[in-house]
Amino acid sequence: MIGGRGGDRKADEVRRMLEGPHPPVPAGLADRAVRRGARLLRLRRGVRRTAWWLAGTVFAAFLVWAGVEQPWLPEPAEVTPPLEGW
Template sequence: MLDGPHPVLPPDLAAQAVRHGARRMRLRRAAHRTAGWLLALVLVAFLVWAGVEQPWATEPAQVTPPLEGW
């Protein structure tokens, strides 16, 4: 099986592989950078919302409780 003729490869196969790998690395780096910025923006938006709305604070009572037993 190994004694048979080997297929002919293009002469610039290594250069094509390097270009393809470099392009994939650039795209991956850009995707990671974009995801990081998006995560930072979501965090800032959440912090601004939490600062304005203060969801941990209880709402003030609309009616005062009755005074009994004076």
């Protein structure tokens, strides 16, 4: 299929590479891959747990602040109105 469309040429090249001699795989490669994958999973799980803990802590701090400050209430007047008409 030489001289055909560009996609066929690339497919032929890939096919030749896959049919050719394969390089030797280092001993213990699968074991190292499993250990690395397990380590990455533990790291991601730890990061996720830390993020949830931090989000919960921030939410709790917000609730405490809102309960103390009560920002939904109007601010108290700094000057009292005059007492007239008694």
